[in-house]
Amino acid sequence: MKKIIFSCLISTLFLSACIKTEKADLVVHNAKIYLLNTTFETAEAMAIKDGKILETGPERQILNKYSAQKVYDAGKMVVYPGLIDAHCHLWNYAKSLNEIDLSHTNSEEEIYDLIQKYIEENPDREWITGRGWDQNKWNPPTFPDNHILDSLFPGKKIVLTRIDGHAVWCSSNVLKLANINSGTQVKGGQILMKNGKPTGILIDNAMDKVTSLIPPLSDDEKKKLILKAQEKLFEQGITSIADAGTEEDILQLLKEMNSEGTLKIKVYSMIWISDSSQIDKHISQMPYRDKNLHIRSFKLMADGALGSRGACLLAPYSDSLNHYGTLIHSPVYIEKIARKIYNAGLQLNIHCIGDSANRVVLNVYGKILKQTNDFRWRIEHAQIVNEKDISKFRDFTVIPSVQPTHAISDKNWAATRLGERIKDAYRYQTLLNQNKIIALGTDFPVEDISPLKTFYAAVYRKNYDGSGQVFLPEEALSKKEALMGMTIWNAIADFEENEKGSLEPGKSADFIVLDTDLMECEAEQVLKAHVIQTFVNGKSVFKRNQE
Structure with missing residues (x-):
């Protein structure tokens, strides 16, 4: 009799251990999941409910604990947080499709x-x-x-x-x-x-x-192009973007699409400053947050681009004597704009390519910010920074927002423009070392929308076919740094680190499935990798046809 009771007790305990006590909407398993948490751990499975991550952990732990409406077997593939593009131009890219x-x-x-x-x-x-x-x-x-x-x-x-x-x-x-x-x-x-x-x-x-003379498209035409662009971004594994200079008409369209539920990609909008009235118009409504649209920053241009010799340099261009480029706004105007944004407690992001533009803006930032702070003001591009100005990123807690693919696109001619100043250009590792954060983007449509090219350029700094010499190799990022610069560091740069950028409990279930482990593969495999599936808030928004 005692044996029967003991056997029943053991059976009861075993069965109770097999009962899945919690419900989830989706369980992802049989995967190598890069969590991008502070210890850079990996997991084998994760449970998701209401668009948020419930738990990550070992395969059996998650499968035994959770029952789910959907179970996704990743087939030993790799899962990363959804990629965040720190600097791009959504409408310009959408328009280019036409x-x-x-x-x-x-x-x-x-x-x-x-x-x-x-x-x-x-x-x-x-x-x-x-x-x-x-x-x-x-x-x-x-x-x-x-x-x-x-x-x-x-x-x-x-x-x-x-x-x-x-x-x-x-x-x-x-x-x-x-x-x-x-x-x-x-x-x-x-x-x-x-x-x-x-x-x-x-x-x-x-x-x-x-x-300004080109006949404008209708709002419906613009929305269709934005949706087409959204699809292409999901194909690349991009789930969030920082739109670097959203103009008024596009901002209103994004609000409409967000309200209609068609804007599924997450947009952190930097409002384009055409004049100071733009700030006055929006400042009382910021920060603005509604579903997939977040507005709490402004974008200003300090100079032009190096390729068209519009970047503002401290000394003349090496291939165009007596030409320094163009400072689009005076230091006095830049300071006026910056002080207004500072007083409102908002973020300012200024485009700076040339060493003169970077110096002017960093000096303005220093004058206003004065010390370590959490305003998270950014220098967009930070492409050529004189050695005397590098420490100002640290002194005033300025985030460098760079686009590694520019280094590859420019490397064959940049030295012609800059001469020996090339040593001050594309200084990603040096910039990272100032505050242990660097935001990485593509700058599409200036460059390709592919974040894999961003990763490759940041780490390997050579032609995409592997040929040629490594460009300024001392400024390369490690694989870990590049991945963090495409996920959690970009979330921090957008004041969104508590909700995305890593796969941790309570955060949005934005993730991608890749057929290649970027942390383990060789250089030549990076650009051959494929995004198999993309999820936003736990829902699939792209699935590759694997015939």
């Missing part, structure tokens, strides 16, 4: 061919727009003019944006519409001349005179 893609061209002739093909396919279009040309890839690497554009495509109004978004190349009829002539000057911009006449190349603020 334009001629010039990013893969290597000569003027290729561009003319693409324009001709586009006109044949769209014969009724009066305005022809495109983006992505880069004269640094041509032979010779010089700016074009509009002479051939005019002769090949008479009557068409053509506006072609340079890869960096800091210059346009346009036909002469567009210049005429914009009332641009040999006597036109634009503060904070350049109108290039040849034989006393405008060439059609407009840089920085001068661009506005023609881009």
Whole structure:
């Protein structure tokens, strides 16, 4: 009798141990899950409910504890937190999907061919727009003019944006519409001349005179393009973005899409400062937070880009004597804007490429911030920083927000622009060491949207096919640092570290499944990796067809 009672007791205990005591919506298992917590641990499984992570841990622990409506077997693949792009341009990328893609061209002739093909396919279009040309890839690497554009495509109004978004190349009829002539000057911009006449190349603020003339798309057309862009970002494993300069019309569309439930990607918006009235208009409504839209920062431009010689340098360009680039706003104006944002307790993010622009802005930040703080003001790009200014990132707790793919795109010609100052450029490891944080982004559509290229460029700093020398190898990031710079550090830079950036209990279940372990694989495997599935708030938003 005692044996029977003992056997029943053992059976009861065994059965009770097998009962799953808690419910979840989704259990992910049979995976290597990089948690991105403070100890950089991995787990085998995780449970999710109501879009949040309940628990992570060993396979049997999670499977025995939770019953779930859905169980996802990752098949030994790798799970990472959803990737966060720290600096990109959502609308510019969405709009580019409706334009001629010039990013893969290597000569003027290729561009003319693409324009001709586009006109044949769209014969009724009066305005022809495109983006992505880069004269640094041509032979010779010089700016074009509009002479051939005019002769090949008479009557068409053509506006072609340079890869960096800091210059346009346009036909002469567009210049005429914009009332641009040999006597036109634009503060904070350049109108290039040849034989006393405008060439059609407009840089920085001068661009506005023609881009403002391009017929706008309807709101419905814009929304469709944004949704198309969203799909492509999910395919890349990007679940959150910091939109670096959201203009007023797009901000309103994002609010509408967020309310309608169609905005599924998480957007941290930096409001574009076209003038100080933009701050006055929004400041009383910030911080703004509603579902997938977060607004608590402003974006200002200090200078242009290195490729178009708009970046503001302390000394003249090595390949253009007596030319220093352009400081788009005066130090007095920058300080006025910064103080207003500081008094409101909000975040300021300023575009700085050249060493002069970085110095001006860091000095303004120092004057206002004075010491260690938690305002999390950022320098966007921080591309060329003089040695004397590096410590200011630490002194004033400034976050460097950089785009590693720029180093790869620029490395073949940057030294021509900078000479020996190249040692002050693309200093990612040096910048990281100031505050032990660096935010990594793509700057799409200036660069490819691929975060795998961001990872590769940050770690390996050489051509994507593996050829060539490593560019400034002492400034490379480790694999761990690169991954943190695409997840948790970006969440910190956006004041969102308590809800995303790592896979920990209580945080949003934003994660991706990859077929390659970036922490373990060789360099040549990184760009061959595939995002198998992307989840936002525990729901699948992309699944790769694995036929």
